[in-house]
Each structure stands twice: as structure tokens, then as C-alpha cells.
Amino acid sequence: MTITVIGVGLIGGSMAIGLKELGIAKKVIGVGKTTASLEKALQLKIIDEALALDEAVMQADIVYIAIPVDATVDIAIRVLDMISDKQIVVDAGSNKFTLCDAIKDHPRRKQFVASHPMWGTEFSGPEAAVSGAFSGRACVVCEKNKSSETALNTVEKLYKDLGMHIIYMSAENHDIHAAYISHISHITSFALANTVLEKEKEEDAIFEMAGGGFESTVRLAKSSPAMWAPIFMQNKENVLDVLNEHISQLRKFKASLEKENMDYLVELIENANKIKRILK
Amino acid sequence: MTITVIGVGLIGGSMAIGLKELGIAKKVIGVGKTTASLEKALQLKIIDEALALDEAVMQADIVYIAIPVDATVDIAIRVLDMISDKQIVVDAGSNKFTLCDAIKDHPRRKQFVASHPMWGTEFSGPEAAVSGAFSGRACVVCEKNKSSETALNTVEKLYKDLGMHIIYMSAENHDIHAAYISHISHITSFALANTVLEKEKEEDAIFEMAGGGFESTVRLAKSSPAMWAPIFMQNKENVLDVLNEHISQLRKFKASLEKENMDYLVELIENANKIKRILK
Numbered sequence: 363m364t365i366t367v368i369g370v371g372l373i374g375g376s377m378a379i380g381l382k383e384l385g386i387a388k389k390v391i392g393v394g395k396t397t398a399s400l401e402k403a404l405q406l407k408i409i410d411e412a413l414a415l416d417e418a419v420m421q422a423d424i425v426y427i428a429i430p431v432d433a434t435v436d437i438a439i440r441v442l443d444m445i446s447d448k449q450i451v452v453d454a455g456s457n458k459f460t461l462c463d464a465i466k467d468h469p470r471r472k473q474f475v476a477s478h479p480m481w482g483t484e485f486s487g488p489e490a491a492v493s494g495a496f497s498g499r500a501c502v503v504c505e506k507n508k509s510s511e512t513a514l515n516t517v518e519k520l521y522k523d524l525g526m527h528i529i530y531m532s533a534e535n536h537d538i539h540a541a542y543i544s545h546i547s548h549i550t551s552f553a554l555a556n557t558v559l560e561k562e563k564e565e566d567a568i569f570e571m572a573g574g575g576f577e578s579t580v581r582l583a584k585s586s587p588a589m590w591a592p593i594f595m596q597n598k599e600n601v602l603d604v605l606n607e608h609i610s611q612l613r614k615f616k617a618s619l620e621k622e623n624m625d626y627l628v629e630l631i632e633n634a635n636k637i638k639r640i641l642k
Numbered sequence: 643m644t645i646t647v648i649g650v651g652l653i654g655g656s657m658a659i660g661l662k663e664l665g666i667a668k669k670v671i672g673v674g675k676t677t678a679s680l681e682k683a684l685q686l687k688i689i690d691e692a693l694a695l696d697e698a699v700m701q702a703d704i705v706y707i708a709i710p711v712d713a714t715v716d717i718a719i720r721v722l723d724m725i726s727d728k729q730i731v732v733d734a735g736s737n738k739f740t741l742c743d744a745i746k747d748h749p750r751r752k753q754f755v756a757s758h759p760m761w762g763t764e765f766s767g768p769e770a771a772v773s774g775a776f777s778g779r780a781c782v783v784c785e786k787n788k789s790s791e792t793a794l795n796t797v798e799k800l801y802k803d804l805g806m807h808i809i810y811m812s813a814e815n816h817d818i819h820a821a822y823i824s825h826i827s828h829i830t831s832f833a834l835a836n837t838v839l840e841k842e843k844e845e846d847a848i849f850e851m852a853g854g855g856f857e858s859t860v861r862l863a864k865s866s867p868a869m870w871a872p873i874f875m876q877n878k879e880n881v882l883d884v885l886n887e888h889i890s891q892l893r894k895f896k897a898s899l900e901k902e903n904m905d906y907l908v909e910l911i912e913n914a915n916k917i918k919r920i921l922k
Contacts, residue, residue, distance in 0.1 A: 480851050480852075482855065500850045500851055502851065529847075529850050529851070531847070535847070539847045539848065539851055540851070542837075542838050542841070542848060543838070543848050543851050543852050543855075543856040544851075544855050544856060546834065546837065547834065547855045547856050547858075547859040547860070548855060549892070549895050550830050550834055550859060550892070551859055551914075552895070552910060552911055552914035553888060553891040553892045553894075553895060553914070554826065554827065554830055554888060554891075555913075555914035555915075555916070555917035556891045556894075556910065556913055556914050557822075557826065557884060557887045557888040557891050558822050558823070558917070558920070559913065559914075559916055559917065560887060560891070561822070561883070561884065561887050567809075567811070567815070567819045568819065568822065568823050568920050569920050570780045570809050571760050571780055571782065571809070571819055571820070571823050571824075572760075572823050572920065572921065575762065575823075575824050575827045575828065575862055576823040576824060576827050577921060578827075578858040578859070578861055578862070579827040579830060579831055579858070579859050579862065580827070580917055580921060581858055581921070582855055582858070582859065583914040583915065583917045584915060584917065584918050584921070585911075585915075586911075587907075587908045587911035587912050587915070590911060591904060591907045591908045591911055594895075594899060594907060595899065595902065595904060595907065598899050598902070601899060602896065602899055602900065603841070604837060604841065605892065605895065605896050605899075606896070607837045607840060607841050608833060608834060608837040608892070609889060609892055609893070609896070611833040611834075611836045611837050611840070612829070612830070612833045612885065612888070612889055612892070613889070614833075614836075615829050615832070615833060615874075615885065616882065616885050616886070616889070619874060619875065619878050619881060619882055619885075620882065622875065622878070624871060624875060627867075627871045627874060627875065628867045628871045630832060630836065631832055631865075631867035631870055631871055632867050633835075633836055633839065634831075634832035634833070634835035634836050634839075634863040635835075635863065635864060635865075635867070636835070636839055637835035637838070637839065637860055637863045637864065638864050640838070640848050640849050640852065641852065641857060641860060641861070641864070
């Protein structure tokens with residue numbers, strides 16, 4: 363089949379690579395905002411051809427949208443407006459409620475699958491796309507009853523062939539969970555980087571001393587503003603809820619230190635250790 | 643030579659394993675707070691023998707102290723009180739100022755090397771000790787001028803043989819840097835775990851959805867309270883400085899979302915991206 367990937371970066375690019383390797387995509391057409399990224403994607407053989415949106419959609423069996431969430435809504439509607447009744451559209455956005463709400467009454471809604479493959483790295487652009495990206499991870503599919511059986515089966519098969527397992531959720535619940543397990547991790551990491559950059563002037567010392575702990579908590583701070591700023595803004599209500607709770611949890615640590623309350627400090631850490639239940 | 647390791651956990655145990663593998667330690671004697679951990683260390687062949695403190699110190703060429711920082715001060719003084727002029731004492735604690743200050747006038751101070759090998763994991767106890775732990779990492783040595791040349795050379799050679807490189811710092815500077823590159827990472831990670839555990843009741847969903855981002859920022863939240871609570875408390879002034887700055891950085895993200903100020907949000911993230919300069 364022919365897959366048109368709108369957005370040839372980390373997710374779209376890795377999807378293209380995976381589907382070509384599996385022989386599922388005979389041809390991958392790329393649509394991008396800049397000619398630079400399209401040229402890079404062509405050069406890296408991630409896509410076979412770069413076309414303008416209309417033409418690229420026309421030729422596609424499946425249209426895979428993997429662009430920042432604020433752009434996804436408009437593009438999804440434009441693509442749905444264009445397609446025939448044989449084509450399928452999927453998105454990979456990190457928020458699902460705004461999008462699902464925007465397209466809920468579209469006459470082609472059944473040909474759309476709202477998905478969120480739970481994989482990513484702190485890198486972006488076609489150069490960040492890798493083989494084997496999604497294997498072993500979960501893919502969330504939202505509002506599955508609003509997609510036709512054909513669309514759902516076709517899209518789920520793609521993800522499963524890439525080694526993912528499917529979990530179902532309402533768009534609202536997805537966005538709440540995503541705020542907890544992904545969005546807040548990125549905000550704390552950005553804020554931690556800003557803390558260090560603000561106060562710590564001896565960067566050589568940090569560089570020398572930085573062990574695994576620093577590296578792992580600050581790694582996400584390298585992530586792209588073009589991708590993450592729209593995610594936080596669009597999922598504002600949930601993100602603010604989590605952020606307020608997180609600040610209040612940090613204040614408990616602050617209070618325990620200010621009051622030199624060792625028992626309380628130990629209690630806070632022991633409680634945090636319960637995360638072992640959740641993390642593998 | 644005979645090495646006595648006081649504290650047979652993650653650091654002391656990994657040190658024992660490394661020095662035995664290199665053939666530097668012909669015999670490793672373990673001193674521990676609980677018989678359970680000593681038995682475990684014997685069973686895992688991390689130590690050759692478990693002895694009481696006095697006897698273990700008497701037999702040692704080098705005494706390696708790797709216990710929680712609040713216990714280190716007393717033990718270091720007790721060990722220094724005991725040793726002959728041929729023996730060397732080292733500690734591996736995550737804070738250096740309180741300790742260096744406490745022993746600064748000890749008659750045996752020159753036989754002591756205050757060090758902090760920059761390696762660790764979120765695990766603890768003898769079972770957490772691994773081979774090859776310190777390779778490629780930095781080891782901070784503080785107040786080097788207060789150690790004799792013999793003590794310094796002997797200890798530095800151990801670390802270098804384990805693949806570490808030495809960096810020198812005053813104890814005060816070490817503790818400031820450590821607050822930035824290690825202590826705050828642990829606090830944010832503990833607080834993030836508490837945030838999720840407090841608000842997110844659908845743990846199955848988190849477990850399913852948790853991708854690499856969550857895992858890496860929350861990994862440190864598994865760390866031991868026995869080790870970390872004393873570190874934070876002893877380095878309270880520096881930790882509170884960093885923690886206050888971190889909370890104020892998080893509030894900037896909060897403000898950008900509340901005011902729907904996309905430009906400001908992008909600016910905050912772009913600034914955080916500058917951490918690429920520091921992280922490899």
C-alpha cells in the first residue's frame with residue numbers, strides 16, 4: 363500500500379521506516395512544512411517522494427499525521443474533507459481530546475483512527491527517526507467506536523506488526539493519563555535544566571560530575587519546543603492540575619528540610635518508593 | 643593489600659568487587675550494621691570475612707567508608723582514632739563539607755582522603771553491587787592538600803585502576819555542585835512519584851502507558867531513604883537554594899499556561915534546550 367506521512371520527523375519518520383522494512387508500505391510519500399526536512403527525509407530514504415498535501419493524500423491508502431498537536435486539528439479536517447470512502451486517516455498526537463472533539467461530527471469520522479503510540483525520544487526531525495522504534499510499547503487508541511471496523515483493524519494491524527500492543531481509552535482519560543506519565547516529566551525536566559542553567563555558573567564542574575542521575579532526569583529537557591509547547595497548551599487544564607500537585611509535593615520536601623524534620627523527610631521518600639509498584 | 647569496607651551496599655560492595663577483580667585487594671573485610679547484609683555480602687563473595695569494626699580496622703591497609711552520610715562523621719573519627727600511621731582511610735559520601743569540617747583538626751587527618759566517586763544507581767544493599775561500576779566516571783577528591791602524598795597517591799591509584807578520573811574541589815564547592823547535579827534530581831524524582839501516586843488512581847493505565855520519558859525521570863524515586871534523607875538534611879542549605887529556584891522555574895511554566903502565553907512557554911523550553919551544552 364501507499365502511505366502518506368504528514369510530518370517526516372521523529373514519529374512520522376520512524377513509522378515510515380518501520381512500515382517499509384516490514385514491506386507493508388510499498389511507497390511512502392512525505393508531506394512537510396519545510397523543504398529542508400523533506401530533502402533530508404528523501405536523502406535518508408525515509409520517504410520515496412515528497413508531494414504537496416492534496417496530491418499526497420490523493421495517492422494514499424493510509425494518511426499518517428505526525429505533526430505538532432496544534433497543527434493536527436486543521437490538517438486532520440482538511441484531509442478528511444479530501445478523502446474518498448476507501449482511504450484511512452490516523453494521527454499520532456500526544457493529546458486526543460481537542461482533536462477527537464473537533465472531528466466528531468465529520469462525515470468521514472469513521473475513516474479516522476485517533477491513536478497515540480507511546481514512544482518517543484528527546485530528539486526531533488528526520489535525522490531522529492529510527493528503525494524498530496515502537497516495538498514492545500503500548501499504542502493508545504481513543505474513541506474506537508467512532509472508527510469503522512475496517513479502519514480500526516487496518517490501523518491496529520500496522521501497529522501490531524510494528525510490535526505494539528493496543529490499549530483503548532476515552533480521549534478525556536487519555537489526556538489525563540498523558541499529563542501524569544509524560545507531560546509533567548517533560549516540564550520538570552525543562553524546569554530542572556533551567557534551574558541548573560540559572561544558578562550554576564561552573565558548567566565544567568557539572569559536565570565533569572554529572573552522573574547517571576542528572577543525565578536521566580534532565581535528558582528530556584533537550585526536547586523540541588515546536589512539539590511540546592503546543593502539547594502543554596492544548597492539555598492545559600490537566601497539565602496545570604498535575605503541575606500544581608507537583609509543586610505542592612516539592613514544597614513538602616522543602617518544609618521537611620526547613621523544619622529539619624527527618625521523620626517527615628523519610629516518610630516522603632518511603633512513599634515515593636511505592637512507585638516500584640508501577641515501574642517495571 | 644587488605645581492604646576493610648565499612649558498609650557493604652551499592653558503593654562499598656561495588657568497590658570491593660572491583661578491587662578484588664583487579665587483584666588489588668587480596669582480602670576484603672566487611673563491616674555492616676546488620677548481620678543480614680553481611681551474610682548476603684559473604685554469600686555473594688563480595689567480602690571474604692565479616693568482622694566487628696575494631697578488629698576489621700586493625701587488619702586493614704585501607705579502610706573504605708561507604709555508609710549514609712550522617713553515620714560517616716562518627717565512624718570516620720572512630721576509625722581515625724584507631725589507626726596506626728601506616729593505614730589509610732577513605733570515604734565515598736555524597737556530601738563533603740560536614741565531614742571535612744569535623745575531621746579537620748584530627749591528628750590523623752593526613753591519612754584520610756575525602757572522596758566522592760560519581761556513580762550510583764537507584765538500588766541499594768549488597769545485591770545492588772556490580773562489577774565495572776565506576777569505569778569512565780569522575781571521582782571528586784576534596785581538600786587534597788589536607789591528605790598526605792602517600793594517602794592521596796594510594797587512593798587515587800585505586801580509583802584510576804577502576805577506570806575513574808580524578809577532579810579536585812573544595813568541600814564547599816563540591817556540596818554546591820552536588821546539590822545541582824545530583825540531590826535536586828533525586829528530590830524532583832521523589833516528588834514526581836508522589837504526585838503520580840497521589841492523584842493518579844488508575845495505576846494500570848500508567849503502567850501500560852509509561853514510556854521512556856516517565857521511566858527516566860521517575861527512576862531515581864526508587865532510591866533508598868536511608869541513604870538520601872541524610873544527604874538532603876546534611877546539605878540542607880544548598881539543597882534548599884536549588885529547590886527554591888526549581889519551584890520558581892516550575893512556576894514560570896505554570897504562569898505561561900495560565901496566561902496562555904505561548905511565546906513565553908516556547909522561550910522557557912528553548913532556554914532549557916541549552917542544557918545540550920552540558921549533557922553529552
